[in-house]
Amino acid sequence: MTLSGLPERIDAYPTERIAGYPVRPGRPLPLGATAVPGGYNFAVYSDRASAVTLVLFDQGAEQPRAELPVPDCYRVGSVFAITVFGLDQENFEYGFRVRGPDAPGPGDRFDPAVVLADPYAKLIAGGEHWGEPRPRGRLAPYRSRPLADDFDWDGDRPPGIAPEDLIVYETHVRGFTRHPSSGVSAPGTYAGLREKIPYLVSLGVNCVELLPVFEFDETDMPRSDPWGRPLLNYWGYNTVGFFAPKAGYAATGRYGMQADEFKAMVKDLHAHGIEVLLDVVFNHTAEGNEQGPSISFRGLDNATYYMLTPDGGYYNFSGTGNTVNCNHPVVRDFVVDCLRYWTAEYHVDGFRFDLASILGRAPDGGVLPNPPLLEALAHDPVLRRSKLIAEAWDAAGLYQVGSFPAYGRWAEWNGKYRDAVRRFVRGEHGVTGELAARLVGSPDLYAGRGAAASVNFVTAHDGFTLYDLVSYDHKHNEENGEDNRDGENDNHSWNSGAEGPTDDPEVRRLRLRRMKNALAILLTSQGIPMLLAGDELGRTQGGNNNAYCQDGETSWVDWTLAESNAGLLRFTRNLIAFRRAHPVLRGAEHLRGVDWVGSGYPDVSWHGVQAWAPNWVHHGRVLALMRCGKHAKGGTAADATVYVAMNAHERPHDLELPAAPPGTAWALAADTGAEPPFDSFAPGCEPALRHPGRYLLAGHSTVILVSRPSPGG
Amino acid sequence: VNAVAVRVEVRGGPRAVPGGGGPLTVAAVSGEITSMTAPALRERLAGLLPPGGRLRLDLSQVSYISSAGLRVLVLLHRQARDRASAVELAGLGEQLRFVLSATGFLDLLDIVPDQEAEKADGSPGSGLGTGALDSGGLDSPGLEVA
Numbered sequence: 079m080t081l082s083g084l085p086e087r088i089d090a091y092p093t094e095r096i097a098g099y100p101v102r103p104g105r106p107l108p109l110g111a112t113a114v115p116g117g118y119n120f121a122v123y124s125d126r127a128s129a130v131t132l133v134l135f136d137q138g139a140e141q142p143r144a145e146l147p148v149p150d151c152y153r154v155g156s157v158f159a160i161t162v163f164g165l166d167q168e169n170f171e172y173g174f175r176v177r178g179p180d181a182p183g184p185g186d187r188f189d190p191a192v193v194l195a196d197p198y199a200k201l202i203a204g205g206e207h208w209g210e211p212r213p214r215g216r217l218a219p220y221r222s223r224p225l226a227d228d229f230d231w232d233g234d235r236p237p238g239i240a241p242e243d244l245i246v247y248e249t250h251v252r253g254f255t256r257h258p259s260s261g262v263s264a265p266g267t268y269a270g271l272r273e274k275i276p277y278l279v280s281l282g283v284n285c286v287e288l289l290p291v292f293e294f295d296e297t298d299m300p301r302s303d304p305w306g307r308p309l310l311n312y313w314g315y316n317t318v319g320f321f322a323p324k325a326g327y328a329a330t331g332r333y334g335m336q337a338d339e340f341k342a343m344v345k346d347l348h349a350h351g352i353e354v355l356l357d358v359v360f361n362h363t364a365e366g367n368e369q370g371p372s373i374s375f376r377g378l379d380n381a382t383y384y385m386l387t388p389d390g391g392y393y394n395f396s397g398t399g400n401t402v403n404c405n406h407p408v409v410r411d412f413v414v415d416c417l418r419y420w421t422a423e424y425h426v427d428g429f430r431f432d433l434a435s436i437l438g439r440a441p442d443g444g445v446l447p448n449p450p451l452l453e454a455l456a457h458d459p460v461l462r463r464s465k466l467i468a469e470a471w472d473a474a475g476l477y478q479v480g481s482f483p484a485y486g487r488w489a490e491w492n493g494k495y496r497d498a499v500r501r502f503v504r505g506e507h508g509v510t511g512e513l514a515a516r517l518v519g520s521p522d523l524y525a526g527r528g529a530a531a532s533v534n535f536v537t538a539h540d541g542f543t544l545y546d547l548v549s550y551d552h553k554h555n556e557e558n559g560e561d562n563r564d565g566e567n568d569n570h571s572w573n574s575g576a577e578g579p580t581d582d583p584e585v586r587r588l589r590l591r592r593m594k595n596a597l598a599i600l601l602t603s604q605g606i607p608m609l610l611a612g613d614e615l616g617r618t619q620g621g622n623n624n625a626y627c628q629d630g631e632t633s634w635v636d637w638t639l640a641e642s643n644a645g646l647l648r649f650t651r652n653l654i655a656f657r658r659a660h661p662v663l664r665g666a667e668h669l670r671g672v673d674w675v676g677s678g679y680p681d682v683s684w685h686g687v688q689a690w691a692p693n694w695v696h697h698g699r700v701l702a703l704m705r706c707g708k709h710a711k712g713g714t715a716a717d718a719t720v721y722v723a724m725n726a727h728e729r730p731h732d733l734e735l736p737a738a739p740p741g742t743a744w745a746l747a748a749d750t751g752a753e754p755p756f757d758s759f760a761p762g763c764e765p766a767l768r769h770p771g772r773y774l775l776a777g778h779s780t781v782i783l784v785s786r787p788s789p790g791g
Numbered sequence: 792v793n794a795v796a797v798r799v800e801v802r803g804g805p806r807a808v809p810g811g812g813g814p815l816t817v818a819a820v821s822g823e824i825t826s827m828t829a830p831a832l833r834e835r836l837a838g839l840l841p842p843g844g845r846l847r848l849d850l851s852q853v854s855y856i857s858s859a860g861l862r863v864l865v866l867l868h869r870q871a872r873d874r875a876s877a878v879e880l881a882g883l884g885e886q887l888r889f890v891l892s893a894t895g896f897l898d899l900l901d902i903v904p905d906q907e908a909e910k911a912d913g914s915p916g917s918g919l920g921t922g923a924l925d926s927g928g929l930d931s932p933g934l935e936v937a
Contacts, residue, residue, distance in 0.1 A: 167826050167859065168825060168826040226858065230865055230899050263892075264889075264893055269892070329889070333857070333890060335861075335893075338858070338895065339893050339895075
């Protein structure tokens with residue numbers, strides 16, 4: 079606009095009036111609602127629709143302010159586009175009514191009685207207050223809104239951390255600070271998470287992975303718990319709006335400022351050297367199966383957006399009722415547009431794809447050898463430096479850990495790492511061989527892809543917490559309201575001698591030690607370690623291994639644990655600091671088991687109770703490995719040599735240690751069998767061993783040694 | 792009530808102001824700042840930015856600010872920086888301060904502590920006039936700052 083208020087573009091004038099509004103034919107791209115001089119451009123795709131009506135509401139109004147049928151001559155290809163003038167950005171919401179063809183096909187589910195959300199809506203109104211049921215009786219309970227997308231990013235720069243140097247911390251925006259003990263001014267919000275940045279910095283992680291933050295409806299859950307209390311869709315894998323940040327996670331959502339609050343959080347995390355990954359869900363939507371509501375895709379173009387059986391029913395590879403048709407060219411573009419938007423507009427650093435194997439399925443559900451979507455994401459110019467992490471399986475039996483189509487880009491949640499470490503830490507026989515491969519980045523799974531293809535984890539949001547993994551033999555999901563039928567049965571867990579809470583000091587001591595073992599193994603493995611938020615505090619879910627519907631004490635991080643489990647927190651901090659101090663643990667390439675820099679030591683060597691003599695027999699439960707510092711980062715970084723020995727046997731073992739490299743001696747970085755504060759030492763403060771040639775390793779313990787220049791040596 | 796009014800007072804040289812930093816213009820804003828009133832307010836205030844000096848916005852009489860209103864504050868701050876001048880805010884209510892903090896805007900803006908603002912306002916200024924700005928209708932929910 080000029081100072082006199084006249085638009086400067088010659089096309090910024092209406093050509094006619096519809097329903098009282100000055101309008102002109104719109105531009106088909108970009109899709110969605112876009113501010114243009116004097117008004118807004120609306121563009122929506124539907125291949126099968128015969129007519130589209132733009133419905134405008136005053137903010138929060140029950141009934142529409144106006145309905146503008148888009149003239150057929152405004153259609154470009156399959157995009158209905160109209161520019162409407164005189165709209166105040168802050169005071170309108172919109173949606174679309176879509177009429178289908180006169181002769182419906184088996185896949186059509188058009189219903190002009192419904193006002194649909196724009197799949198490209200930058201904001202969704204109606205969910206500003208977490209847990210308040212949406213006005214479902216109202217026309218369009220999920221209202222699309224435009225966004226003022228200017229934000230002062232100042233000098234924000236992505237930290238650009240090499241994948242192999244990441245230490246990921248998986249958390250839930252609400253659960254992280256909602257507990258009354260969090261001490262933040264806006265509990266359960268983006269702003270609250272931002273207030274906890276000093277904690278994240280002191281913990282030492284350099285990446286947060288957020289459970290879904292795209293707008294979803296936590297109140298769309300029909301079930302109650304056994305006591306009749308309504309359950310919520312707390313995790314949020316039921317996306318309603320892919321371009322809209324969840325308003326109910328924003329302290330300022332009621333002012334429509336969730337985008338600003340989200341960006342402020344990202345900017346501040348970046349300023350502290352912490353990257354942001356989003357857990358994204360493109361495999362299904364909140365629209366469910368044939369019985370589900372029409373929110374957006376279903377009424378716009380069901381046959382484009384969903385995988386359909388020949389008779390028009392929904393394929394269900396996601397286990398949630400529908401499956402997004404990801405390799406349809408239109409849907410592929412939608413996914414790419416969405417991820418570009420979050421990368422460019424919100425500055426996020428990468429994505430973890432829920433049930434990513436579905437992204438490799440064809441419209442008929444077949445498994446594609448070269449899925450166009452995965453290839454497009456790997457080579458996309460905007461996403462070229464984004465981290466791409468696959469949950470490499472789906473709910474219909476496709477399991478691609480180690481075989482996900484990677485295009486040199488994709489990493490995977492390594493489910494086999496999780497299972498191997500769990501089985502070892504509970505003392506199973508026959509695991510040491512597989513464990514060895516898992517510790518060094520799973521070269522058996524990721525040959526040619528490097529160690530950073532493996533996201534290593536022992537626990538994640540989906541399953542037991544670390545404390546519960548060592549405290550429960552069985553899941554205890556009664557509070558989910560399905561008689562404990564839901565959730566994984568095979569958890570490779572062991573309760574350490576008593577099921578659940580116990581006063582037995584021996585059991586409690588063993589649990590603590592086994593948690594430390596898992597952390598010590600995780601944080602000294604090659605690959606990308608991922609911690610579940612709260613595990614460093616010994617957070618429990620009372621044995622619930624499927625807390626997707628639990629918005630309460632079960633799921634929220636209880637910050638009082640930072641005091642009651644201060645020893646575990648200190649141990650975790652020291653171990654993270656150890657990993658950050660030692661590039662030898664963080665190589666991008668797989669280790670080879672040979673000396674290729676002339677140091678006199680192989681890059682990795684294997685040991686047992688006897689040095690240089692690993693015992694691979696079936697009942698062997700002791701494994702040790704030594705990584706030569708001169709091989710760190712492909713021989714480019716100078717580092718100490720690190721020796722890690724793990725004993726999953728209940729008996730102690732008197733280990734013979736390999737000699738530390740010439741001129742150095744072993745110092746003790748951590749011993750999970752020792753009582754605090756002797757269980758771990760900050761980098762640089764490791765005490766020398768009293769008996770350099772041997773180490774008595776307690777039962778169910780892990781020791782970490784690091785080479786230090788010997789006095790006068 | 793759907794109007795935003797700006798009362799402007801220009802105070803004397805640097806010595807008249809605690810902390811110094813160039814001549815200070817104080818603009819007391821009252822009423823509601825929304826997407827409807829923001830463009831006119833922005834133009835009015837931009838004209839007051841003293842080259843090399845400071846513009847203080849006293850928001851204590853603002854009853855309502857929407858997200859577009861908050862953007863005006865940040866925008867002015869940016870424009871001021873371009874002109875080697877500065878914009879500072881005074882009279883922020885608790886709620887407004889919270890929203891500015893949660894969205895990160897607070898970090899971008901200069902806020903005058905309440906006590907200092909009172910001191911500076913203590914001396915009688917030369918009223919240069921009060922101008923009311925037109926605005927359209929207003930029904931969007933927003934931030935009650937009063």
